Amino acid sequence: MDEQTRIELEAAAFRRLREHLIEKRPDVQNIDLMNLAGFCRNCLSRWYQEAASERGIEMSKDEARELFYGMPYSEWKRNHQTEASDEQKAAFEVAFRENVGNPDK
16 A cells, blocks of 8 residues: 555544534543543544654644634533543552553553
């Protein structure tokens, strides 16, 4: 496979993941994604921002989130995010301790 085709396929897979998390499963909470997978929608928007920065494109955290979520993050939170339960918070603390020093683990 040539490099351009690989890049296009990776981009298509990213778009599909974004669509799935934003449009098809907005009910899945970011904290649950973090607890189970070690990343969430905010991580994906941060990686988007970092990729832009690597290419000399300035993008704030809020701009990256709005591009990823398709709306201001405050609107996303208001429409889709619920308060984390004590159990979710405890699981996050365990997961966070295991990943300290390796945020991409």
